[in-house]
Amino acid sequence: xxxxxxxxLPQLLLAPSLIVCLLFFYGFMLWTxxxxxxxxxxxxSSDFVGLLQYQRLFADERWLGSLGNLARFATLFVIIPLVLxxxxxxxxxxxxxxxxxxxxxxxxxxxxxxxxxGTVWRWLLDPQLGxxxxxxxxxxxxxxxxxxxxxxxxLYTLVIAAVWQISGFVMAVFLAGLRGVDEAIVxxxxxxxxxxxxxxxxxxxxxxxxxxxxxxxxxLPAAIKSFDLVVALTDGGPGHASELPALYMFQMAFExxxxxxxxxxxxxxxxxxxxVALPYLYARxxxxxxxx
Amino acid sequence: xxxxxxxxxxxLALFAAYFALPLLFMLLNSFKSVAELQRGGFLxxxxxPDLQAWREAWAALGGSFKNSLLLALPVVALSxxxxxxxxxxxxxxxxxxxxxxxxxxxxxxxxxxKVYLLPLAISLAKLGLAKSLxxxxxxxVIYSLPLxxxxxxxxxxxxxxxLRAARVDGAGFWALFTRIVLPLSKPVFVVVVxxxxxxxxxxxxxxxxxxDRDSRPVTAALAQLGASGEGGVRQYNxxxxxxxxxxxxxxxxxxxxxxxxxxxxxxxxxxx
Amino acid sequence: MTTTGLRITGLSKGFGQQxxxxxxxxxxxxxxxxxxxxxxxxxxxxxxxxxxxxEQADAGEIHIAGRRVDWLSPKDRxxxxxxxxxxxxxxxxxAQNLGFGLEMQRWPRAEREARVLEVAEMLQITPLLARxxxxxxxxxxxxxxMGRALARRPKVFLFDEPLSNLDAKLRAxxxxxxxxxxxxxxxxxxxxxxDQVEAMTLGHKIAVMNxxxxxxxxxxxxIYHRPANQFVAxxxxxxxINLLPARWLQQDGRAVLRLAIxxxxxxxxxxxxxxxxxxxxxxxxxxxxxxxxxxxxxxxGALRVIAPVLLIEPTGADTYVVVDLGGGQRLCARxxxxxxxxxxxxxxxxxLPEGRSVFDANSGLRLN
Numbered sequence: 001x002x003x004x005x006x007x008x009l010p011q012l013l014l015a016p017s018l019i020v021c022l023l024f025f026y027g028f029m030l031w032t033x034x035x036x037x038x039x040x041x042x043x044x045s046s047d048f049v050g051l052l053q054y055q056r057l058f059a060d061e062r063w064l065g066s067l068g069n070l071a072r073f074a075t076l077f078v079i080i081p082l083v084l085x086x087x088x089x090x091x092x093x094x095x096x097x098x099x100x101x102x103x104x105x106x107x108x109x110x111x112x113x114x115x116x117x118g119t120v121w122r123w124l125l126d127p128q129l130g131x132x133x134x135x136x137x138x139x140x141x142x143x144x145x146x147x148x149x150x151x152x153x154x155l156y157t158l159v160i161a162a163v164w165q166i167s168g169f170v171m172a173v174f175l176a177g178l179r180g181v182d183e184a185i186v187x188x189x190x191x192x193x194x195x196x197x198x199x200x201x202x203x204x205x206x207x208x209x210x211x212x213x214x215x216x217x218x219x220l221p222a223a224i225k226s227f228d229l230v231v232a233l234t235d236g237g238p239g240h241a242s243e244l245p246a247l248y249m250f251q252m253a254f255e256x257x258x259x260x261x262x263x264x265x266x267x268x269x270x271x272x273x274x275x276v277a278l279p280y281l282y283a284r285x286x287x288x289x290x291x292x
Numbered sequence: 293x294x295x296x297x298x299x300x301x302x303x304l305a306l307f308a309a310y311f312a313l314p315l316l317f318m319l320l321n322s323f324k325s326v327a328e329l330q331r332g333g334f335l336x337x338x339x340x341p342d343l344q345a346w347r348e349a350w351a352a353l354g355g356s357f358k359n360s361l362l363l364a365l366p367v368v369a370l371s372x373x374x375x376x377x378x379x380x381x382x383x384x385x386x387x388x389x390x391x392x393x394x395x396x397x398x399x400x401x402x403x404x405x406k407v408y409l410l411p412l413a414i415s416l417a418k419l420g421l422a423k424s425l426x427x428x429x430x431x432x433v434i435y436s437l438p439l440x441x442x443x444x445x446x447x448x449x450x451x452x453x454x455l456r457a458a459r460v461d462g463a464g465f466w467a468l469f470t471r472i473v474l475p476l477s478k479p480v481f482v483v484v485v486x487x488x489x490x491x492x493x494x495x496x497x498x499x500x501x502x503x504d505r506d507s508r509p510v511t512a513a514l515a516q517l518g519a520s521g522e523g524g525v526r527q528y529n530x531x532x533x534x535x536x537x538x539x540x541x542x543x544x545x546x547x548x549x550x551x552x553x554x555x556x557x558x559x560x561x562x563x564x
Numbered sequence: 565m566t567t568t569g570l571r572i573t574g575l576s577k578g579f580g581q582q583x584x585x586x587x588x589x590x591x592x593x594x595x596x597x598x599x600x601x602x603x604x605x606x607x608x609x610x611x612x613x614x615x616x617x618x619e620q621a622d623a624g625e626i627h628i629a630g631r632r633v634d635w636l637s638p639k640d641r642x643x644x645x646x647x648x649x650x651x652x653x654x655x656x657x658x659a660q661n662l663g664f665g666l667e668m669q670r671w672p673r674a675e676r677e678a679r680v681l682e683v684a685e686m687l688q689i690t691p692l693l694a695r696x697x698x699x700x701x702x703x704x705x706x707x708x709x710m711g712r713a714l715a716r717r718p719k720v721f722l723f724d725e726p727l728s729n730l731d732a733k734l735r736a737x738x739x740x741x742x743x744x745x746x747x748x749x750x751x752x753x754x755x756x757x758x759d760q761v762e763a764m765t766l767g768h769k770i771a772v773m774n775x776x777x778x779x780x781x782x783x784x785x786x787i788y789h790r791p792a793n794q795f796v797a798x799x800x801x802x803x804x805i806n807l808l809p810a811r812w813l814q815q816d817g818r819a820v821l822r823l824a825i826x827x828x829x830x831x832x833x834x835x836x837x838x839x840x841x842x843x844x845x846x847x848x849x850x851x852x853x854x855x856x857x858x859x860x861x862x863x864x865g866a867l868r869v870i871a872p873v874l875l876i877e878p879t880g881a882d883t884y885v886v887v888d889l890g891g892g893q894r895l896c897a898r899x900x901x902x903x904x905x906x907x908x909x910x911x912x913x914x915x916l917p918e919g920r921s922v923f924d925a926n927s928g929l930r931l932n
Contacts, residue, residue: 009465010385017378018393021437025400028411035410044414084307091304102304104547105312107554111546112539113494115511119518119535120314123321123528134317134334164311172554225404228496232515246406253410254501266407277402285395456618457651461712462639462668471664475655 029270036263044259053264063265066243069155073244074223076159077166082215084163085170086208090200092171093178107168114165118232121161122148154234154242158226161233166222170215177211178204213280220276224269245269315536322346322533329528349533355506356513357537359425363499363509364492366429371436372484379443380473384455394444401438406497408435413501428502428509432492439484446480447473482552490542510538568630569594569752570615570720575624577610584610586776587624592769594629595750599767601757603799607776608756609724615754616722617641629719629752639668644713645722648729650705652697658708659684659693665716683711686745703734710745723755727762739765760800764788772796789919794928797848797921803884806854806895808847809925812837821847821922825869826890832867832915836932837922845931848921851884854897856905857912865917871895872910876903887911 036054039047057063088106092099109117124130125148132145147153181204189203227246230236236243249269253262321329323341382390382397412431421427450473458468499509508516517534568591575588585607592598600608613619615626617638626634633641644665652661662680663671671679684690687707697705706726713721723742727735743766746753757763763770764784772779772787772795780792791797797805811822813831819839820831862868871887874894878884883903886896897913905911922932 010381010387010390013381013385013465014378014393017374017437017440018396020434021396021400024408024434025403025437026396028408029403031411032407088304088307091300094300096300096304098301098304102308103554104550105308107550108315108543108546109311111490111542113496113511113514113542115494115496115515115518116535116539119514119531120318122518123526123532124314124317126526126528129329129334129526129528131334137335164314168311221402221404225406227406228511231496232518235519249406250409250497254413259410259414263410266410269404270407273402273404277399281395281398281402451649451651453647453649453651454653456616457645457647457712458653458664459618460616460638460643460645461665461716463664464668467668472653472655 032263032266032270035259036267038260040259040263042257042259049260053260054268056261057264057268060261062240062243063245063248065240066245066248069242070224070244073155073158073162073226074220076156077162077223078216078219080159080163081167081170081219082212084167085172085215086174088167088171089174089178092175103168103172106171109165110169112165114226114228115232117161117165118229121157121164122233125157125160148234149238151238151241154238158229158233158242158244162223162226162229165229166219169218173211173215174208177208181207217276217280221273224272224276245272315539318532318536322349322529322536324529326527326529345527345529345533346537348527348530349537352517352530353510353513353534353537356508356510359503359507360493360499360509360511360541363425363428363432364489367432367436367492368485368488370429371433371439372481372488374433375436375439375484376443376474376477376481377469378437378440379445380447380469382440383444383447384450384452394441397438397441401441405435409497409501416502423502423504423507425503425507428498428507431498431502432495436488439488442484443477443480446477450476479552482549483555486545486549486552489545493542514538568592568627569596570598570754571625571627572615573625575611575614575621575626577614577619577621584776585614585621588778590771590778590781592752594752596768597746597753597755597766599755599757599763599770600773601760601763601770601799602773602779603758606773608758608773611773612645612722612724612754612756615720616643616645642719643722644716644718644720645724646706646709646713646726648725650697650709650726650729652705652708652712654697656696657693658689658695658697658700661697661708662693662711662715665712669716679715683715686714687711702730703738706730706738710742714745714749719752721751721753723753723757725757726755727757728759735762742766761802764800772799774799790930791848791921792930794846794848794923797923801850803851803896805921806847806849806851808849808889808893808895810845810847810922812842812845812922812931814840814842821845823847823867823869824889824891824893826871826888830867830869833865834917834920834922834932835865838931841931844925846923846925846928848923849895849915850919851896851898853916853919854895855914855916856885856897856899856903857914862914863916867915868912869895869915870910870912873905873907876905876907885911887913 035044037048037050039045039049039052092102096102125145126132127144127146127149130145132143135143135145147157185203186199189199194203225246226244227250230242230244230247234242236247245265246269249262249265252258252265256262317334320338321334322345323338323343325340325342325344328339382394416423416427454472455468458472463471493509494511495509496511496515500512500515503509503512514534518531570590570592572588572590575585576583577585588611590598600611602608610619614621615628617633617636617640621634624634625632628641628643653664656664659677659680662683663676666676666679680693681690684693687710689704689707689711692700692704692708697708700708709726726742727738730738739762746766755762755766767784769782770784770787771781774795780787780796787796787800791800791805794807798807808823810832813820813822815831818833819835819837819841820833823830823832857868869889871889873885874888875886876883877886883899883905884896885899885903885905886894889895895913899905920932921930923929924931
C-alpha cells in the first residue's frame with residue numbers, strides 16, 4: 001500500500017491549477033453569462049431580466065453592423081490566406097536554396113504585435129503620406145488610395161493588414177503538411193509518371209486535409225477575436241464602419257458603462273468561438289475513443 | 293525547366309516584396325523628419341537622416357518598454373515551469389479523471405480570454421486591488437494554464453523505462469522531475485518560452501486595462517501614441533520608430549530562434 | 565533453512581477483465597538465480613514489475629529476504645533492476661548514472677564516489693566514467709546499467725530481458741559475464757527472458773510461464789528432461805521437441821503406445837505409465853533421443869522406424885535430419901555430423917525410451 005501522499009500525489013499537484021482553471025475559465029464564463037441576464041449598467045446589479053440585454057443587443061444597429069463586418073472580414077481573412085499560404089507552400093516546396101531566407105521574410109509578421117501591424121499599415125495606407133504617396137512619386141500623380149476614410153472600404157484595410165500578418169503561418173502549416181508526406185509515396189507516384197502539376201493535384205494536395213483543418217482552427221477564432229488590429233489601424237472608423245464585435249464589447253463594457261450589454265456581446269463572441277472549437281473537439285474525442 | 297525556375301523565383305520575389313517592404317519602409321522613414329515626410333518623401337533615402345524620431349519614440353515608450361520586460365520575463369518563467377509540471381503530471385501519473393482534466397484544458401485553450409475582461413475587472417474592483425504589473429503578471433500566468441498541453445504532448449514520447457529506473461533507484465517525485473524530466477525537456481521548453489514571450493510581449497488588451505500609466509506595457513503605449521496623433525498632423529516618423537522599438541525584442545527572438553518558433557506555432561496549431 | 569531469498573505466494577493481478585497473473589507461487593533460496601521464461605504476454609514482465617514494486621498486485625504476498633514487501637515502494641524493497649533498453653539517464657555521465665541511486669539514499673559524496681569506482685572496476689568500465697550514454701556502444705551501456713544496479717548492493721537483482729537488444733555474439737558474451745558476476749556476488753536474482761537458451765544456461769531455477777500461470781518450476785535439468793506438460797516441452801529446447809499423436813492401449817496386459825508411421829501402425833511397449841490406463845496421448849521425443857539405427861535390432865526398449873528423409877540441416881557439429889512420417893507428421897533426429905542421409909531416401913531411426921515424455925492429448929499434462 002503506497003503512502004497516502006503517494007497515492008494522491010497527482011491530484012494534489014494538479015489541484016491548485018485545476019481550481020484556478022475552473023474558476024477563471026469556466027466560473028467567469030458563467031458569471032459573464034449571469035451578468036448578461038441582469039440589468040447591469042455602470043455597476044453590476046443582480047436584477048434578473050432574462051434576455052433583455054440580448055434583445056437590446058440585436059436591436060442595436062451598431063452591433064448588427066459589426067456582425068456584418070465580421071462576416072465579411074472573416075470570409076476574406078480565411079480564404080485569402082488559405083489560397084496565398086497554399087500557393088507559397090507549393091512554391092517553397094521546390095527545395096530552393098533561398099528557402100530559409102524566404103521563410104524568414106514570409107513568417108516574420110507573426111512575431112509582431114497586432115498593434116505594431118496596425119500601426120504600420122495605418123501609415124502605409126494613409127492617403128497623404130503612405131504608399132499612395134510613393135506611387136504618386138513614381139509618376140502616377142493622380143493615384144488615390146483612401147480606403148481608410150471610406151465607409152464601405154475601411155473594413156478591407158483590416159483585411160490587407162491581417163492577411164499580411166497571418167499568411168506566413170498558413171504557409172508554414174501547409175508546407176509542413178506537404179513535407180510530411182512519405183517520400184516513398186512521392187517516389188512511387190513519380191515512377192508511375194506523375195509530375196509537376198499532376199503530382200500536386202492528384203497526390204500531394206489531397207493529403208492536406210488535416211493541414212487545412214488546422215489552419216481553419218486558427219483562422220476562424222482569430223477572426224472572431226480580432227481587436228488589437230482594429231484599435232491600431234482604424235479604431236473602428238470612420239465612425240463605426242470598420243468596427244468588429246470585440247471592439248463593440250470593449251467599448252460597451254468599459255467606455256459606455258453598459259456592463260449588461262457588454263456581457264451579452266461577450267457571450268455572443270464566446271458562442272461564436274465555441275461553435276468552431278466544440279465540433280473539432282468532439283470529433284477529436286470520437287476519433288480518440290475509436291482508436292483507443 | 294529553367295523558365296519554370298525563373299517563374300517560381302519571380303513569384304516568390306513578388307510576395308517577398310509584399311511581406312518585407314512594410315518593415316523596410318518603416319525603418320527607412322523613421323530616419324526622416326516630419327517635414328520631409330510631408331514634402332512627399334515616401335520612397336527614397338532620408339535626405340538628412342536624423343535620430344530625432346527615435347529619441348522621441350524612446351521618450352514616449354522607454355518606460356513602458358521596461359514594463360514589458362518586467363512583465364514578460366516573470367510570466368514566461370512562471371507559466372512555463374508550471375505548465376511543465378502540470379503537463380508531466382497529467383501525462384505520466386495516470387489517475388482517474390486525468391482524461392477529464394485534459395479535456396478541460398483543451399477547451400480552455402480555445403476560449404477567447406478577452407471575454408473575461410468584465411469579470412476580471414469587477415473582481416479586481418471588489419477585491420480592492422489596484423492596477424499594477426503584479427496583477428497583470430498573475431492574470432497572464434493564470435490564463436497561460438492551457439500551455440500545459442504542449443508539455444503533455446511532448447511527454448507522451450518520454451520513455452517510461454527511464455521513470456521506472458529512477459523509481460527503482462529511489463527517486464521521489466521532485467527528484468524525478470527536477471533531475472531527470474526537466475533536463476530532458478529542453479527542446480519543448482525552447483518552443484514554449486519563445487511562444488509565450490512573443491504572446492505576452494505582444495498582448496494589448498489586458499495590458500491596457502490592468503495597468504496604470506506608469507506600469508503599462510509597450511503595446512499600450514504604442515497604441516496611445518497612435519491615438520494621440522489623430523486629428524493633427526501625424527508624426528509618422530516617430531510612430532514608425534516607436535513601432536519598430538516595440539517590435540524589436542520579438543523580432544530579435546524570431547530571427548535568432550525562428551526555426552523553433554515556427555515549429556512551435558505549427559505544432560501548437562496541429563494539436564495532437 | 566536459509567533466509568529465503570524470495571518467496572511469492574498466491575500473487576494475482578488483472579487489468580480490468582483480463583487476468584494477467586493467476587495465483588503465482590514461487591520460492592527460491594538466497595543467492596539463487598531464478599529465470600522467468602515464456603512467450604510474449606505470459607505475464608513474466610508483470611511478475612517482475614510486481615516484485616520490483618512498480619505495480620501493485622490484486623492479491624498475494626511477496627517476501628524478500630524474509631521481509632514482507634508488497635506494500636512497500638520500490639526504493640524501500642532493497643532491489644535493483646536492469647532494464648531491456650538500459651534506461652540510462654541521458655543527461656548524466658556514466659559516473660552520475662552509477663551513483664544516482666546512492667545519491668537518492670543520501671550517501672555522502674566521498675563514499676559514493678568510492679563505491680562508483682569500485683563498481684566501475686568490477687565491470688571494467690572505468691575509462692567510461694566521464695562519458696554520456698549517447699557516446700557508448702550497446703555492450704558498454706549494458707554494463708553501465710548493471711553497474712547502476714550493482715552499486716546499491718541490493719538483496720535481489722531484477723533483470724528485464726537485458727540482452728534482447730544485443731546482437732547474438734554480444735549476447736553470448738554478456739550472458740557469460742552475468743553468470744560470472746552472479747557466481748562472484750551470490751545475490752538472489754530474478755531474470756526475465758523469452759530466450760530459452762538464456763534460461764537454460766543462466767538459471768538455478770526456471771519458472772516457465774504461459775497465460776499468467778507457472779507451467780513448471782524447477783531446475784533446468786528437470787524442466788528439460790521431465791517437462792510437466794506439453795507446453796513446457798515444446799517451449800524449451802532447440803530444436804523443438806518432436807510431438808507425435810499416439811494411442812495408449814493395453815495389449816496382452818501390457819501398456820503400449822500405438823503410432824501411425826507411414827500409414828502402418830507400430831506399437832511401442834512402455835513401462836512408465838500408470839497401469840490400466842488408456843486414451844489419446846501425445847508422445848514427446850527430443851531430437852537427441854532419436855538416432856540413426858545401428859545394428860540389426862534396436863536397443864532394448866527402443867522403437868525402430870523407417871521413413872523417407874525430408875530435410876537435412878547441418879549445423880557444423882551436429883546434423884538434424886527431418887523425416888516424413890506420413891499424415892503431415894514429421895520427426896527430427898539428431899545425427900552425428902557427416903550423416904549419410906539423403907533427401908527422399910528412407911532412413912532407419914531408433915526412438916529411444918530415455919527422455920521420453922507422454923502427455924495427455926487433451927490436457928497436455930505429463931503422464932509418465
